Amino acid sequence: MNNFLIVAAENDGLVKCKAGGMGDVVRDVPRQISERGDTAHVVVPAYSRLHVGGKFIMNLDFQLRGQAYTAELYEVTPKKAFDNLTHYVIHHPEITAGEIGHIYHNDPAEPFYTDAIKFIVFCTAVAEAVRQEVFGSLDVIHLHDWHTSLLLFLKTYHPQYSSLKKHRFVYSIHNLAIQGIRPFDDNYSSLRNWFPEVDYDRDALKDYRYQDCINLMATGIRLADAVHTVSPSYKEDVLKPSRPPEFIGGESLEEDLKHADMEGRLFGILNGSNYKNIRTAQKKNIYRNTIRAIFQWLQEESKKYKADFLAHTGEKVVGLLNQPPRFVCASVARLTEQKFYFFKRSPELLAEMLERLDKVGGIFMLLGTGDPGYEQLFREMSYKHPNFIFTNGQSEDLIDSIYLEADLYIMPSQFEPCGISQMLAMRSGTPCLVHHTGGLKDTVTHLETGFAFDGETFEEKRASMLESFDLALHLFFNDPVQWKKIQANAKKMRFTWAKSVDDYYKYLYALPVRK
Structure with a gap:
């Protein structure tokens, strides 16, 4: 039996935890994993609300900004229960609800400022939980978009979390245009402010356009064992430079994506859709x-x-x-x-x-x-x-x-x-x-x-x-x-998750397909 951890900003397996299509993927893929007899754990931020009524599991203690931090891990009730599938949220006062879907913040003056803070706290709490094997002995950790890529930074550079290197990390790109770019230094939400004690390679993390900044989308692409675009044609698109507005391609990350492709780490697998247990509507309403x-x-x-x-x-x-x-x-x-x-x-x-x-x-x-x-x-x-x-x-x-x-x-x-x-x-x-x-x-x-x-x-x-x-x-x-x-x-037409997850197992997870 394989053991998976899925880490994301959204999970439509929970009530009021979706702002976009990522939530559908994070809902459906773990269900497929559980139906194959494997075990899946899904963890998302609580956004100061999703932990209410949940079952308290434990405190997670870690260091940020040179200070002691404590986050709380809760098991929560999903919309629909499946065997071997458990849903969690992480609560901390700095993991706040935003304006977009009550998940993401919109900071026009300084993009990603507030979101970077809450996802730094969230990812470090998840890293601590993995280090302590709270989710058991994991085979695969599947990350979604820039909000979770900091786990790859922690695995690669943080001495406290070097044990995470034994796990296979998969990184899914849902929206390449949103990259989570933040300064390395001289800002409250900068990398140096939150991890003053960690030595890291700036060249391996930097944004090509703003070289005094970390690009968290690029971090995921550069450091993951497997990188995933959510359709085959989008994979072909992102290997080419963007020519807006006529063509939107790699959004300045096409060289990183080409490098991942040359190394055999980049895969385009179409998302599926759900064709059973769906909400039914009546005509003429x-x-x-x-x-x-x-x-x-x-x-x-x-x-x-x-x-x-x-x-x-x-x-x-x-x-x-x-x-x-x-x-x-x-x-x-x-x-x-x-x-x-x-x-x-x-x-x-x-x-x-x-x-x-x-x-x-x-x-x-x-x-x-x-x-x-x-x-x-x-x-x-x-x-x-x-x-x-x-x-x-x-x-x-x-x-x-x-x-x-x-x-x-x-x-x-x-x-x-x-x-x-x-x-x-x-x-x-x-x-x-x-x-x-x-x-x-x-x-x-x-x-x-x-x-x-x-x-x-x-x-x-x-x-x-x-x-x-x-x-x-x-x-x-x-x-x-x-x-x-x-x-x-x-x-x-049937775009089934069963077929998509077959390809996940074969290419992303590098595991035998279980049905």
Whole structure:
């Protein structure tokens, strides 16, 4: 029996511990491991809230900033129990909840300042737990994104944690663009402030652009035994330099990734999706669920400043109860540059799509929160266009209804390491219109399971997106046989975690596949 430790910032195996797709991976992979008869432990920060009601396991004592620190380890109850799978959180007053998903902080003046502090405390506590074999004798430690890469720094350079070198460390990249860059010196969240007694190789840790800083994403890539991108095509993308906005590739780390690839340490394995024990939604509830969500948000103090807009949206949706649209396209995502750059750069592009929809009695439903600039753009577009329904919030019931009831799911990501939304839409038989990049290349085939757009320049991509959108509308209204074939093909696609975790065992974990 193999013994795994999964370390991450998010875990959707727990209630209210997800901000993005990483949470889905950290939920599903350990379940697969447990179903194969192996043992898995998952540990995430408590964010000053997730430990409440948990079972206290022990205090973890360690040194930071030349001072004694004590963190608390709790076992917590998951959403769903599995044999040989245990969930933990680590609590310390400096591991605080942020604004994004009540997990990450947004520090505009000094990016990663607050997050670096809490993840330094978290990672050192985890290192101490591993040193004491709190999780037993481990075979593999699987880290996710820059938030956990400090464990590789501790293993490599900290004398207290040299025993961690006996474990195999795997590092998964979910978003290469977010790198956790912090100064080496002269800052409260600098490496030297937290580890004044540790000697380390600055060249092995530095950011190429800001050489007085540690790049924690690069640390993971450089020091892990195996490095993992969450789709094969994203692996190919990140080996090339970025040319924004036309192409997002290695984000200045392509040389590190090429080096890992040459050493046989870099693997592109597609994320899976869940096809059993899923939340079920009923058809014909999409507008009711929208109104229900709006009323709920209107009660929240944090949404008071949006009350006028929410009421404006509700008024639009009430009209749809009596006169449903002939065609619904939809999108669900955090409102960021990655997800909606094309619309932010060219609001005219979205306006043209809405005009085309208007001619056929169609609407565009967009659900999400995020960057204030993107929220403002979409609120303004909603006021201008009656058939643009922007629900500026988060609601699981409404999200489920959107995946189930939309006719076309729109996913114009500027780049996409893997993507889960297209898989969830396809699972419901909803074809997707996607930018032909990263994991979207590996999951959506143009005119077979959905629609794709691409191009060498922004203008070519913009024109290609409109062309593919026109084609989707044409097939829906004029060629129902072809449309239903694409729907059926999309619904039949299976991106299973069983297959993905087979590849994890073979390539990342270097273990025999257990089934």
